[in-house]
Amino acid sequence: xxxxxxxxxxxxxxxxxxxxxxxxxxxxxxxxxxxxxxxxxxxxxxxxxxxxxxxxxxxxxxxxxxxxxxxxxxxxxxxxxxxxxxxxxxxxxxxxxxxxxxxxxxxxxxxxxxxxxxxxxxxxxxxxxxxxxxxxxxxxxxxxxxxxxxxxxxxxxxxxxxxxxxxxxxxxxxxxxxxxxxxxxxxxxxxxxxxxxxxxxxxxxxxxxxxxxxxxxxxxxxxxxxxxxxxxxxxxxxxxxxxxxxxxxxxxxxxxxxxxxxxxxxxxxxxxxxxxxxxxxxxxxxxxxxxxxxxxxxxxxxxxxxxxxxxxxxxxxxxxxxxxxxxxxxxxxxxxxxxxxxxxxxxxxxxxxxxxxxxxxxxxxxxxxxxxxxxxxxxxxxxxxxxxxxxxxxxxxxxxxxxxxxxxxxxxxxxxxxxxxxxxxxxxxxxxxxxxxxxxxxxxxxxxxxxx
Amino acid sequence: xxxxxxxxxxxxxxxxxxxxxxxxxxxxxxxxxxxxxxxxxxxxxxxxxxxxxxxxxxxxxxxxxxxxxxxxxxxxxxxxxxxxxxxxxxxxxxxxxxxxxxxxxxxxxxxxxxxxxxxxxxxxxxxxxxxxxxxxxxxxxxxxxxxxxxxxxxxxxxxxxxxxxxxxxxxxxxxxxxxxxxxxxxxxxxxxxxxxxxxxxxxxxxxxxxxxxxxxxxxxxxxxxxxxxxxxxxxxxxxxxxxxxxxxxxxxxxxxxxxxxxxxxxxxxxxxxxxxxxxxxxxxxxxxxxxxxxxxxxxxxxxxxxxxxxxxxxxxxxxxxxxxxxxxxxxxxxxxxxxxxxxxxxxxxxxxxxxxxxxxxxxxxxxxxxxxxxxxxxxxxxxxxxxxxxxxxxxxxxxxxxxxxxxxxxxxxxxxxxxxxxxxxxxxxxxxxxxxxxxxxxxxxxxxxxxxxxxxxxxxxxxxxxxxxxxxx
Numbered sequence: 048x049x050x051x052x053x054x055x056x057x058x059x060x061x062x063x064x065x066x067x068x069x070x071x072x073x074x075x076x077x078x079x080x081x082x083x084x085x086x087x088x089x090x091x092x093x094x095x096x097x098x099x100x101x102x103x104x105x106x107x108x109x110x111x112x113x114x115x116x117x118x119x120x121x122x123x124x125x126x127x128x129x130x131x132x133x134x135x136x137x138x139x140x141x142x143x144x145x146x147x148x149x150x151x152x153x154x155x156x157x158x159x160x161x162x163x164x165x166x167x168x169x170x171x172x173x174x175x176x177x178x179x180x181x182x183x184x185x186x187x188x189x190x191x192x193x194x195x196x197x198x199x200x201x202x203x204x205x206x207x208x209x210x211x212x213x214x215x216x217x218x219x220x221x222x223x224x225x226x227x228x229x230x231x232x233x234x235x236x237x238x239x240x241x242x243x244x245x246x247x248x249x250x251x252x253x254x255x256x257x258x259x260x261x262x263x264x265x266x267x268x269x270x271x272x273x274x275x276x277x278x279x280x281x282x283x284x285x286x287x288x289x290x291x292x293x294x295x296x297x298x299x300x301x302x303x304x305x306x307x308x309x310x311x312x313x314x315x316x317x318x319x320x321x322x323x324x325x326x327x328x329x330x331x332x333x334x335x336x337x338x339x340x341x342x343x344x345x346x347x348x349x350x351x352x353x354x355x356x357x358x359x360x361x362x363x364x365x366x367x368x369x370x371x372x373x374x375x376x377x378x379x380x381x382x383x384x385x386x387x388x389x390x391x392x393x394x395x396x397x398x399x400x401x402x403x404x405x406x407x408x409x410x411x412x413x414x415x416x417x418x419x420x421x422x423x424x425x426x427x428x429x430x431x432x433x434x435x436x437x438x439x440x441x442x443x444x445x446x447x448x449x450x451x452x453x454x455x456x457x458x459x460x461x462x463x464x465x466x467x468x469x470x471x472x473x474x475x476x477x478x479x480x481x482x483x484x485x486x487x488x489x490x491x492x493x494x495x496x497x498x499x
Numbered sequence: 500x501x502x503x504x505x506x507x508x509x510x511x512x513x514x515x516x517x518x519x520x521x522x523x524x525x526x527x528x529x530x531x532x533x534x535x536x537x538x539x540x541x542x543x544x545x546x547x548x549x550x551x552x553x554x555x556x557x558x559x560x561x562x563x564x565x566x567x568x569x570x571x572x573x574x575x576x577x578x579x580x581x582x583x584x585x586x587x588x589x590x591x592x593x594x595x596x597x598x599x600x601x602x603x604x605x606x607x608x609x610x611x612x613x614x615x616x617x618x619x620x621x622x623x624x625x626x627x628x629x630x631x632x633x634x635x636x637x638x639x640x641x642x643x644x645x646x647x648x649x650x651x652x653x654x655x656x657x658x659x660x661x662x663x664x665x666x667x668x669x670x671x672x673x674x675x676x677x678x679x680x681x682x683x684x685x686x687x688x689x690x691x692x693x694x695x696x697x698x699x700x701x702x703x704x705x706x707x708x709x710x711x712x713x714x715x716x717x718x719x720x721x722x723x724x725x726x727x728x729x730x731x732x733x734x735x736x737x738x739x740x741x742x743x744x745x746x747x748x749x750x751x752x753x754x755x756x757x758x759x760x761x762x763x764x765x766x767x768x769x770x771x772x773x774x775x776x777x778x779x780x781x782x783x784x785x786x787x788x789x790x791x792x793x794x795x796x797x798x799x800x801x802x803x804x805x806x807x808x809x810x811x812x813x814x815x816x817x818x819x820x821x822x823x824x825x826x827x828x829x830x831x832x833x834x835x836x837x838x839x840x841x842x843x844x845x846x847x848x849x850x851x852x853x854x855x856x857x858x859x860x861x862x863x864x865x866x867x868x869x870x871x872x873x874x875x876x877x878x879x880x881x882x883x884x885x886x887x888x889x890x891x892x893x894x895x896x897x898x899x900x901x902x903x904x905x906x907x908x909x910x911x912x913x914x915x916x917x918x919x920x921x922x923x924x925x926x927x928x929x930x931x932x933x934x935x936x937x938x939x940x941x942x943x944x945x946x947x948x949x950x951x952x953x954x955x956x957x958x959x960x961x962x963x964x965x966x967x968x969x970x971x972x
Contacts, residue, residue, distance in 0.1 A: 065608065066587060066601050066602075066604040066605040066608050067553065067585045067586070067587065067604075067605035067606075067608040067609045067612065068558075068585065068586050068587075068588050069565070069583050069584055069585055069586065070558040070561070070562055070586055070588065071562075072558055072562070073558055073559050073562045073563070074557045074558045074559030074560075074562075075557075075559075076559050077559050092529075095655075096535050096624060096654075096655035096656040097532040097533060097534070097535050097655070098532075098534060098535025098536075098537055098538050098560070098655040099535075099559070099655065100532035101532075101534065101538070101563050102559050102563055105563065105566075114886055114887045115887045115968055118530060118884075118885045118886075118887075119530065119886075120529040120530050120884075121529060121530075121532045122529065123527075123529070123532055124656050125656055126656055126657060126658075128656070129624075129628060129656050140529050143529060143884065144529070144884065147884075147885070157624070158556075158557065158594075158623075158624045158625045158628075159624040159625075159628060159655070159656050162594060162624075162625065162628045162629065163628060188557075189556070189557035189558070189559040189560070189625070190556075190557045190589050190590055190591055190593070190594050190625055191590075191591060192590070193558065194559075417565075417581070417583065417584075418583065418612055418613075421581070436570055436571075436574075436575065437570055437581070440570065440574040440580070440581035441581050443580060443581065455566075457566075457570055457571045457575060458575060
């Protein structure tokens, strides 16, 4: 098992010795689909066998697409196309869709057609004159990596094919990158909070890569002065490219995302400083902290009774890393296990720095899978776990009183998106703990039957 | 009826003929994709206890299934503990150099980690195209671990969704030992998948089990609905096989009959009194338990007599417009057509796609043999590109069709808004499950009553706008 308490930062990028994994992360194809579906008024054509279309469906749900507006298509490759090639079928399917009222069509290819050598770029070039919408090919077979690799691949293609470098810089503007690489099931609320905070500081968002993004926003992306990556799991490659090619400065690099009081304060302060809005940022922090404290004084969250309870955090890096400080500082629990889906170098460096700064030394599992998580939980025996529905079931028999489902939950449903970022995010997380505590206390059986 | 919106109007037999002769092409539009062979193979294999489905491919394929089937369905609603879904995580290097070595190591690792009773290697597109010999690896690996290791070629491109079910059931037959004895009065139920039935509500399979139990018929295994490897090993010791759904059990039932000589009870789905009686006698008669079965049928019929009387009165002379395209599915729609006819209604089945006819050909032919040959209408919306366009257009067409018939009643789900009573038969509201058997008659009677007694209440503009837009017809 890949346990590395206080592992030095340079002992990284070791390939996993496991040949048999029970993964948390989907494949690159899914990540690319999730990214492409963040563009409004588009269609997505999966050049794949029909099963891969289900990965498109999960991406569709994650991006909260509206089926009245966004069409997904699939070439449904069979043995014939694998043997003889599927380029003709791809061209035919694009032409069949030529009357769709869309501005762009992203063509993403899966494992099968890439292995047999279908050239989707060439097909798109050949068919482009026959259709009114813009064709954007994205070779992103599942075997190219995890969903995060797929997001990076898709962002790269999207920027390189669609961004126009001739645009003038817009003062006090940013572009936002990879908001969707976030395991909060309603991550769009995190993005909304960021946009609202920036708006309060008078900073314009030129474009978001990608969520409900217009094609013109991507074309204008080079006009942003700065970029902010809203994930610790994906998007860095795009930020690096925008910086190197268009001189777009990356903000908040190497900082935990704004979950909890300290992280939010630092994050807002960094942006305020860059745009000479220090006073506004300070006011936002003061008002936010006052609001949270007042709300807690009125609602009395029970998290205060869970003082120094041994905790485990099992999540993506985007939620998991900032959660470490929030759980330790605001909720006064003690993280004894941090298991992250990712194992990228930057993720390791950020977590190590956070732990050192806080003074914690939990067990760490990078690139965890379900087996490693279960084994780690069995070894550490935390009393509270921040994770997903999988951890709820993985904790069976381990005497874990509370499993707070904050990521990828299947048990709960949210009609209203809830952010974890920012000050309302703090209250949302406290609410998750409160409801779990309440459910844990609810009687599972009655001691006797009533008479009526 | 507006002719320009009708793609086909005739009998089920005529539709079948058109599909068989190629006059109607059984092809779904590009915006509609059913599951692939890998998914359906996984569905079946995951219905066996203590099995490791070992997916030889990248992470996308297994993860969809582990999220949907394992965590959401099995753990959350079916009372199944967290079971593994293992994966070799094939990457670019494996695609170039082959992944057989990795697979062999993965089998050994899976055995060491999970101590399963069975490991099933499932190939997907990647491993299939690069030519990894999963069968040989399975044979090799089996010598190194303490359980059976089988391989299933389940590449997504390698067949349609049905072939995944059928190949997985065929593979399960390899686990069946030659019989040492015969289990008297015992049957297998065939054709299940995903795992056992949900724990919190009574389902169709539970109703079947209940009625068989009343007769005194025992079940060795529900294959593969939460059965153990041990139960599968003894599967040839039963007196006969049956299925709660002719369509799902048909392939493995026929194969077990052909290879092992175990009779398969061929009956339709037990919707309504006649089909339920046929189903029970179809099992009980060959086992010599006809008398006990008739006693149970009589007792149960008495229990639901008021419901049968109500359904006869309520449906007599009506036109039953039946459209069950997604939940619960086309075979159920045809079974319902038979039930509606039994209660005195004239059934008209809407939008059974030619693709469905092709994929379920043996079952459709069997239903025709039973005399189930209802009027069928296919509308143009069924063939439109785009799930919204298709859905919206078929809704508009359905509303037109309903107006053409006298005294119509719609059997489908509440996602449709025809100007007539709507009987909501969705399987997503378990409060009215089961629909099979005698308990099913009670539930369907309650649903019909709801539809008729509340026919004048306003429908939801909210849900209609959500499904078909605010400018819906």
